[in-house]
Amino acid sequence: MYLSFLKASNFRCFANIELEFDQKYNLIYGENGSGKTSVLEAISYLGRGRSFRTNNVSDIVKWKTDDLLVYGKIISANSESSLGIMNGKSGLESSVNGDHTKGIAGLAHSLPFQIIDPNTHNLIGGGPEARRQYLDWILFHVEPEYIDIWRKYKKTLKQRNVLLKSHKNKTEIQNWDQGLAHLGEKISLMRDEIFILLEPVLMEFANELLDTNISLHINRGWSRDLALLDSLSNNFNQDIQYKSTQLGPHRADIKVSLEMGAAKRHISRGQQKLLACALINASIELVQSYIDKPILLLLDDPKAELDNNSTIKLIKQVCSLNSQVVATSIEPDESLFGSGTKMFHVEQINKKIS
Numbered sequence: 118m119y120l121s122f123l124k125a126s127n128f129r130c131f132a133n134i135e136l137e138f139d140q141k142y143n144l145i146y147g148e149n150g151s152g153k154t155s156v157l158e159a160i161s162y163l164g165r166g167r168s169f170r171t172n173n174v175s176d177i178v179k180w181k182t183d184d185l186l187v188y189g190k191i192i193s194a195n196s197e198s199s200l201g202i203m204n205g206k207s208g209l210e211s212s213v214n215g216d217h218t219k220g221i222a223g224l225a226h227s228l229p230f231q232i233i234d235p236n237t238h239n240l241i242g243g244g245p246e247a248r249r250q251y252l253d254w255i256l257f258h259v260e261p262e263y264i265d266i267w268r269k270y271k272k273t274l275k276q277r278n279v280l281l282k283s284h285k286n287k288t289e290i291q292n293w294d295q296g297l298a299h300l301g302e303k304i305s306l307m308r309d310e311i312f313i314l315l316e317p318v319l320m321e322f323a324n325e326l327l328d329t330n331i332s333l334h335i336n337r338g339w340s341r342d343l344a345l346l347d348s349l350s351n352n353f354n355q356d357i358q359y360k361s362t363q364l365g366p367h368r369a370d371i372k373v374s375l376e377m378g379a380a381k382r383h384i385s386r387g388q389q390k391l392l393a394c395a396l397i398n399a400s401i402e403l404v405q406s407y408i409d410k411p412i413l414l415l416l417d418d419p420k421a422e423l424d425n426n427s428t429i430k431l432i433k434q435v436c437s438l439n440s441q442v443v444a445t446s447i448e449p450d451e452s453l454f455g456s457g458t459k460m461f462h463v464e465q466i467n468k469k470i471s
């Protein structure tokens with residue numbers, strides 16, 4: 118499976134661009150502000166219904182226009198599918214092969230992708246939410262039940278938190294605990310199971326990029342010694358105090374440690390980026406082995422924060438995944454993926470089509 122064609126209209130700086138991608142390596146180059154990241158953003162918008170740079174639609178709709186449109190064609194071994202997404206004043210609309218009912222999950226299943234960009238180090242150095250989303254992305258693709266359970270959990274959690282905020286009586290709040298705990302335990306079990314498979318791949322990939330051994334630990338968001346239902350009950354007074362549910366898989370985290378201690382605190386930003394790349398590449402490797410189709414990797418300015426040797430190691434690992442890659446760079450740098458790379462000069466695209 119690969120993204121063969123992309124059309125974006127009124128997206129960021131582009132009035133209209135059309136790109137035909139190679140099924141392996143694509144490099145978008147051009148000077149600062151020419152629109153390289155915007156191309157990757159348009160792809161991510163098509164695959165997830167949201168940008169990786171902003172949650173605000175008005176940021177990505179081209180200035181002085183109303184609606185953006187992104188359209189893509191995906192080619193698989195024996196089929197071709199088309200994806201579309203529109204957003205702006207008229208609201209969000211998506212389609213998978215003309216079917217408007219599949220929503221964002223339909224897009225995400227049709228165009229599975231990961232992204233490595235200059236902010237990727239935050240996966241290690243930033244807060245736990247990005248690490249939970251990382252695990253959730255894997256589970257979304259490998260465990261068909263996961264999204265439904267996760268959505269129900271979020272909904273139940275929201276209801277319980279509304280009651281905690283509105284000072285309802287204890288019984289009324291605790292009426293939600295059984296359901297919440299049941300869903301929470303399921304989420305956590307699935308995360309634990311996938312983590313067992315992910316861990317060895319991740320350790321190998323981290324070792325390749327950083328020449329050091331790492332250890333991983335998943336904190337599930339409440340004590341390993343207690344059932345979630347008991348933890349909720351024991352922690353009730355704190356939940357009342359904070360007006361929100363303090364324990365559960367929505368508070369989970371992955372702790373990544375090196376010999377000297379927690380990666381988050383003890384390594385440089387470049388090393389954090391490398392470690393984060395190992396996490397992302399490991400997730401691609403694992404998901405690809407489950408869904409038996411390549412995952413698209415968007416690689417925005419791969420050299421950012423990395424020395425030459427680290428860049429070479431990263432690209433070597435990326436190439437070993439056998440994924441389709443759409444990368445960006447200031448220069449038309451053939452040394453990254455070799456002479457077979459399909460090159461796109463972003464200024465030229467702009468001039469020719471918009």
Ligand SMILES: Nc1ncnc2c1ncn2[C@@H]1O[C@H](COP(=O)(O)OP(=O)(O)OP(=O)(O)O)[C@@H](O)[C@H]1O
Pocket residue numbers: 128129130131147148149150151152153154155156175176177178179180
């Ligand atoms: N909503 C918008 N409408 C029109 N233009 C926009 C919009 N949002 C951003 N831009 C412009 O789009 C241009 C492209 O930005 P982008 O971040 O894609 O560039 P880039 O090539 O990745 O640059 P860099 O090399 O600095 O990373 C910028 O000049 C920016 O001002």
Ligand SMILES: [Mg+2]
Pocket residue numbers: 153154155417
């Ligand atoms: Mg950029």
